[in-house]
Amino acid sequence: MKNLKSGSMDRYEHYSQFGSVKEFNYHIEMWLLETKPTFSKGELIGLKRLIRFSAKIPGVSHAKIGAILKAIHEEYHDHGISRSTFKRMIQKAIQLKSIYRVYSNLLKEGSNKMKKRGKYIGKLLKRLREAKDITRQDLAFNCALGVSYMSKLERNIQEPSLGTIFIIASKLGIKASEFIEALEDSEE
Structure with a gap:
């Protein structure tokens, strides 16, 4: 995991591996054809929401886990997934040598x-x-x-x-x- 400093989304464009959202979506569809059975239902819900949060810059999400979980909770009428389920999904995606790279935001000292x-x-x-x-x-x-x-x-x-x-x-x-x-x- 690499640490990033907070900032505007434009600062992270160089992390994208895709030329367009269309290309990103195509790669996601192909990747999911192979890996979907690996994920539980809850993990797939988290993955799909993370993908939605990765559209402004294709393949790059700048969202906090809490914001993603809140969006899932709202979409499923307070029947969301846990933080640990979301983190398990991230770990599986990393282990599968997927297209995902995970970077964490650097917390300011004394936050x-x-x-x-x-x-x-x-x-x-x-x-x-x-x-x-x-x-x-x-x-x-x-x-x-x-x-x-x-x-x-x-x-x-x-x-x-x-x-x-x-x-x-x-x-x-x-x-x-x-x-x-x-x-x-x-x-x-």
Whole structure:
């Protein structure tokens, strides 16, 4: 995943692999002929909505996941899909070596969302560590981090970088994407 800074949609034209919406739609139809059985009904709903959000610049969506989920919820009269279902769809599309590339927006330092998220990181980290029956000291040592730093993470005094999340997740025997998905599920 590559990080992007927020801005107008025109800034992302160079990410498009298509000359027109018609070409984009054709490639989507061909790709779906091969891959549609891979996706659940909910994942297909999310995929189709993401495709609709990718029309201004063919194949490029600048929408937040929350905005896409809200649109799905409205279209299906409050019978939408969950954030985790949407993220599963994205992961499947990536694994299928599809035409999708996923980039995430870079949150500004000190943003309210990041501050809010911080209160969940520590709880999740502690819960996962204890579920694996690993002491804080052992996890810190295995991650080449200080015990006091690990304690600050668990007490929500400090927030880990994305790189640190990858290291910790690896040492806990899970993928970083699973850690982040569990984090977002705990926020809902």
